[in-house]
Amino acid sequence: MLETLRKVFPTVSRLRFTVQMAMFFLMVWGSNVVGHYAADKISTALPALSCAYDKQHGSYCVLIPLQHQMHHRIGAAVVKAQQVTMQVVLPILLTMATFLAFFFVVGKAFCGWICPLGTVQELLNKVGRRFNRPLHRLQDGNLKKVRPAKWVMLLGLIFALPILAGVGIAPHGLSNPYCDVCPSRIVTTLLTADVEEIALKTGDSTRMLLNALGNIVAGFVVVAALAIRQPFCRICPMLSFNSLFQRLSPMRLSKVKHESCEKCGVCTQACPMDIPEIAREHGRKAYHEDCTLCGRCAEYCPQDGVIKLKWGPFALFSSSREYYKGRVKGELPDGTVKPVKFVKRGEANA
């Protein structure tokens, strides 16, 4: 049995790709299988950008109910403070409980293995690599600037603005501002042949501006993904939201100290989020808030047992020199592959 599995999935990347594609079909067109009603869905609080505006989805993202609860429940309750009762608290607790129940099982692997927008960006980057487009990596200086953006997105767009809209301070058009700028809303609905979400909403000026921004962001992400790995994931509020709870899940990345790590750095090259800490640090610090648990660092670590993907005490995958040797034959750590025939082989990495 184990041998058969090894033949079918010779690498962790192959297994992850298979899971990603299965989840992608489920997240984008899954209602044709699981059913159309909210009650039929796998979850309405999924820790991945499975867009609720996609009418054929099989499950949807936790950020939708959170924004609505901030707007309808908390905002309204602040206006009428005496109504802060279990009717306010309970729906939010239920959303969080559902989210945590899912999150407990695979943790931040929702980002690296399940999120449909993550899958789309990864597929686009593979196309870019095949066509020998340059690979732009974010290094220390740029990373420091970009990293806080995901927290600003979470606090500002998921929590603050919907509450302010519910209270009446901000315009009603800011009731679910994140969805208005989320590229998943446009990308996944287009995949279901639905042009409604790419069309600009013209009624409310606030919402129109947000939608305009969302369309520009979506267009930018689609092209940028050809040359930058996971461009939107770096500022995604789901990543920051998931990282708030990343220590609660038994699923995690584990790294032990090794003397060659400082000079090596192959794991950082392999990391689609360009996390330098995975090479520099060990222990808790190596499992960084930007990590999506894709497992590439473990795949490309040339040292036996240094980086592991673990679920509780169980090592699901452990780095090894033998595995590394086989892995680099098909694809270099930075994702460089043999380009398609009519594309000149050149410097892929800028």
Add this chain to the structure above:
Amino acid sequence: MRSKVSTANSIATILLLGRLFISSASAAHDHQAPAAGNAERQGSAERAIQQESAGRGRTWTSAPLIAPAGRPGERNSANMVPVNLAGVGLQVYGADATQSPKNVPLEDGRWRFAPEPSAKGGHYWMQAAEVRGAETRTATTAWSFGTQGKSPAAMLAQAKGSLDIVPLRIPEHGGFREGTAWEFGVRYEGQPLPGAVLHLHTENGTRTRVVADAEGVAKVLFPRDFDPASFDKVAGADRTRRGFVLMTELEPEGRKFVTAFNHFYYPDTMRGRNLWAGAGLFVIGMLCAAPLLRHRERNNA
């Protein structure tokens, strides 16, 4: 069988990505805000309509109706009034088809219904029947609470009266939309009624009829009959709605059944959107990223 065909159609639709560039016809769906249910998304302007709708119903149709008449902001209960129907009780069916319907008496001209705390929310089916001699006039509607409940599939399949009109699917994302086609099943004594004639009346004045197919299913195309001047000034087209009713009659063995299903429909979402502007902005975003494909990064940071 029908659901398999529907699934196959959906898959075929997915493959036709060329449709992406065809505008309104294929995009005439609702989707203002995708949370749990309709009530969750009702804006205050929309809720205010509810109180007036009962009165208006008497003027735009003679069909029996169950009209919402709740106050603005009502979230956990439903206030309904009978229209063109004498004082009778209301039967409310929950999503759990094994449970008996709840009888709600008419008090002060209203039916007041709130789901049990254990049942939370979700979809309910409401039905009120008045017997006038040999004639039975039945009004039906579907009601959705914001809190998510069970799937209504079993509730819709359940036989509730002698003559039933039942939508094959209750919309969860904003409602029926003009320009879109929805399927309704017509059943007599629980069996499909092929060839049944359904009369569609809308609050905007459309009068049309649809004939059920061999499986007792009528495909109803909601007319594009909204006047842009009638759109809600504050909330816009997305939150404007009008009532509609589907009515059918049957006269078996000297008896007469008149059954109606009423609900709301909304303007085509694309009325408040501009596809070309949206696509243009998307292309601008793509162009902004285009230099990343051409220029090699020199400093790597």
